[in-house]
């Protein structure tokens with residue numbers, strides 16, 4: 001059993017400021033979100049959520065009375081994505097993550113496009129990214145992957161390791177020590193469970209999920225926050241295959257700062273960096289200073305983000321218009337019944 005207190009769970013003055021001295025409710029951190037209840041730490045309490053558990057994300061801080069969850073405290077950071085399916089919907093994934101551990105392997109799983117996508121998510125959320133390159137023991141040139149990851153953005157911190165060696169995984173302790181929360185994302189099979197087991201000293205109960213996956217079934221994602229041997233928190237996010245861009249413009253700009261800086265030197269302010277005269281971005285590509293594929297990947301993420309963000313905003317505008325029309329409608333029928341109201 002790992003002993004814990006609020007500050008090792010990540011409680012700070014940011015949260016303390018949000019509670020009233022007169023409030024008799026206790027703070028706790030969400031470790032699991034189920035349809036019927038929440039599990040919170042410390043104490044692994046099961047709480048009911050009178051207004052639904054869907055308002056809470058793993059990693060959130062909340063106030064409770066021992067049985068029911070009430071107020072969600074404003075998070076320091078939150079990671080959201082576009083919900084699965086056609087419609088635009090914002091889905092909250094995790095909250096209050098200090099470091100987003102992006103796990104990929106030193107093999108064919110390594111994809112600059114996917115890394116840039118995760119990096120943009122991390123930068124948008126305000127959770128600094130840490131690229132964890134696993135299976136270094138099976139790679140001929142792990143340093144090459146390290147260099148390539150670092151080349152994607154000056155903001156990247158990256159390390160290589162053999163996830164099956166607990167001593168090597170212990171190099172992650174600084175990111176999940178007392179008061180710190182590390183969340184792991186990455187494709188299936190890259191070693192997230194192996195890392196989690198080493199960091200928590202507990203065999204993760206993910207077998208059932210993987211068996212379901214093998215049959216191609218939709219899994220209920222068992223996202224969870226656990227205590228680490230280093231005295232902090234670790235969040236695993238199984239079943240997170242796609243991270244659709246949503247309201248991520250800021251993060252995309254941060255990850256592709258090199259292209260945006262070059263773009264400032266283009267002759268036309270609205271240069272699309274295609275065939276315009278005086279395009280500094282195309283000039284950099286011609287000079288071998290910028291990879292044309294990177295420009296393509298930047299464009300693709302930007303397009304995707306714009307599309308999803310616009311449709312989310314349109315949806316909000318539609319529901320506001322609908323609410324207004326309904327209100328006007330009921331005002332009109334009142335008018336018909338009683339005549340115009342006098343003010």
Ligand SMILES: Nc1nc2c(ncn2[C@@H]2O[C@H](COP(=O)(O)OP(=O)(O)OP(=O)(O)O)[C@@H](O)[C@H]2O)c(=O)[nH]1
Nearest residue numbers: 134135136161162163164188189190191192193194
């Ligand atoms: N040699 C070696 N094997 C590794 C390494 N990391 C993971 N593995 C192995 O790769 C397989 C998959 O690792 P998991 O930890 O289950 O991967 P995961 O990311 O949790 O995968 P999902 O549970 O499907 O999301 C296991 O057999 C691990 O032992 C590593 O760094 N080196």
Ligand SMILES: [Zn+2]
Nearest residue numbers: 266271273279
């Ligand atoms: Zn240009």
